[in-house]
Amino acid sequence: MEFAVLLLTPLLGALLLAAWGARPRAAEINIALSFGTFLAALAVTVRVINEGNLTAAHEQFFLDPFNVFLVTLTAFVGLTTSIFSRPYMRIEAEHGRLSQGRLRLYHSMYQLFMTMMLVALTTNNMGLLWVALEAATLSTVLLVTLYRTPASLEAGWKYFILCGVGIAQALFGTILLYFAAEKVLGAEGVSALLWTHLAAVKGELEPTVLGLAFAFLLVGYGTKVGLAPLHNWLPDAHAEGPTPVSAVLSGLLLNVAMYAVVRCKILVEGALQSTLPSKILMVFGLLSVVLSALFLWRQRDIKRLFAYSSIEHMGIIAFAFGMGGAVANFAALLHMTVHSLTKSAIFFAVGHAAQKSGSQKIEDIRGLLALNPTIGWGLMLGSIAILGFPPFGVFASEFLILTTAMKQEPWATPILLLALGVAFAAIFSRVQSMVLGQPTGRRLPHQPALLPVFAHLALVLLLGLYIPPYLADWYRAAASMIVGN
Amino acid sequence: MQHTPFDLQLLNACAAILLLLSFAMLAQRRIVALVNLLALQGAMLFIATLLLAWRTGQSHLYVSAALTLGLKVIALPWLLHALIRRLQVQWDSEPLLNVPGTMLVGLVTVVFAFGLAQPIAQLASTATRNSLGIAVAVILLAFITMITRRKAMSQVVGFLSMENGLFFGAMSATYGMPMIVEFGVALDVLVAMLVLGVFFFQIREQFDSLDLHNLESLKEDQ
Secondary structure: OHHHHHHHHHHHHHHHHHHHOOOOOHHHHHHHHHHHHHHHHHHHHHHHHHHOOEEEOOOOEEEOHHHHHHHHHHHHHHHHHHHHHHHHHHHHHHOOOOOHHHHHHHHHHHHHHHHHHHHHHHEOEHHHHHHHHHHHHHHHHHHHOOOOOHHHHHHHHHHHHHHHHHHHHHHHHHHHHHHHHHHHHOOOOOOOOEHHHHHHOHHHOOHHHHHHHHHHHHHHHHHHHOOOOOOOHHHHHHHHOOHHHHHHHHHHHHHHHHHHHHHHHHHHHHHHOOOHHHHHHHHHHHHHHHHHHHHHOOOOEHHHHHHHHHHHHHHHHHHHHHHOHHHHHHHHHHHHHHHHHHHHHHHHHHHHHHHHHOOOEHHHOEOHHHHOHHHHHHHHHHHHHHOOOOOOHHHHHHHHHHHHHHHHOOOHHHHHHHHHHHHHHHHHHHHHHHHOOOOEOOOOOOOOOOHHHHHHHHHHHHHHHOOOHHHHHHHHHHHHHHHOO | OOOOOHHHHHHHHHHHHHHHHHHHHHHOOEHHHHHHHHHHHHHHHHHHHHHHHHHHOOHHHHHHHHHHHHHHHHHHHHHHHHHHHHHOOOEOOOOOOOHHHHHHHHHHHHHHHHHHHHHHHHHOOOOOHHHHHHHHHHHHHHHHHHHHOOEHHHHHHHHHHHHHHHHHHHHHHHOOOOHHHHHHHHHHHHHHHHHHHHHHHHHHHHHOOOEHHHHOOOOOOO
């Protein structure tokens, strides 16, 4: 029941908002729908806590500790982003960058995107997971090109083609997975792509086929995660789309794609009886961290800067999942949570900062603290949090990842530390120049909504200081499930 | 020598034509002809699925065949032709690599594809397992078509041809995917084309051309 509400609220909401069109209060309806989705997610979560794993609709959908926390996170960030986007999009419309028709497209696609994220997270069917992730890309392509500027069209095209080709590889991987599963689970095709069934027999799946399948799945979903060297679409799509879209891309889509990679990894590792998939994931992760740290230095656009920072953090998460083991997985899950919260908070602050200054160029943004202390502090604190300063949650997860790396993969620790240091210097120097200095800016026609920024940062701070026991149990359950025994 | 049944021979012929069409697409520079080749490829896929459905008696393959006919032989080519007429794109500009060069790369790719498919084909129990190499080759050739073209429209045709290869691969390895997944994939492809249609008009409005030369300004250090 709660489950149906969770998936149908945003889906019907997308239709409603498409029909609602340019009438007033569309933004409020968007918030209300997101709030409904969030409540449903909470209800589902409570049920999973009380009753354990759930399946629905002939096992096509399921919830276990791993995905249920991502469902709650997704619904929460979806809600706060909708709150943020109300004044933001209004200001954009007033500045003449958007027409009413495009706002309608935006609201409708936003809800559709949320639906697809939730379907991708909760589906038990590896084929449906593919379908939902592809649909999520398609629903955001037109959002990236919302401003119809040449640069945004280019970003949208790149996003479409690169992710399209990537996801085609993932489809081939899924076909191979089905091929291997069919031999064990029978050709009826009813259960052969269901993850729970696959996980139960993963030891019997044909290793050669699954090894090949993993290569395709990793390239496919890895493109979506933004793992280097498949990350090219990511900075463009983040920089050229409207800021709420950047926030959900960074905060949600990357997480969900990472979730897909991890689900595949669990299966493949069970079949291969070797740690090769983990090694590959670790190498991709490390490469992403290093490359993005270097690219951070060359960024002049504030949204591109933080987009590269997302690649870096996704690399850290991939590395942690690659190391495996209960502690590393725990840290990776925690990092997914805090990165999602912090990065979306940063994008909220960045969005309003860019509106204030009338430009996304870092050199044009000055004196935010003097101009608007809340935006200035939001950006400053967000950056401090994402750079891994204690006592924020990112520090806790990065600390866990680094200490585990010292124990399990000592060779990688200096590389990680160096890359983190380089990224730190690059981001901090730029943020400092934007926050301090002589103010240049204009008045905004609407009051920016900065509550989401501080709500997110407060949560990240809380997670850094104290992880509530039930949440820790939950992470632990998910982590041990990913370890696979 | 064991005699191959007639319907299997027909299926193999379909697979061979599919591969030939992929090569033809690699060489073709007129966009209208490219779309026709794509439709023909869809038709071959349709015939192959139908033959396989008849041979194995699996009813879901008939549905899959109907889906292929509706989507890949009728709807998508029609949509692309309509777009070409409205946008008046006729020729692709010079590809990145000349035609003989592309052909050579294509040949090497086919050998590679067969090598890649070999271990899987040995494990398969389907009658069509030998076509798996062809499916992988079609996917890779479509990929080459995509990366050597400059016009947005030809890249999209390459993308759809890749989708054809994937479907053919699923069919020859496992007699198709579960129905719900096939429907989902078909829906995604259809929506992707609609999104692209909108997208083309946006690009056109902005640049007066569908040449991807225009879309090369987002570099790292701008």
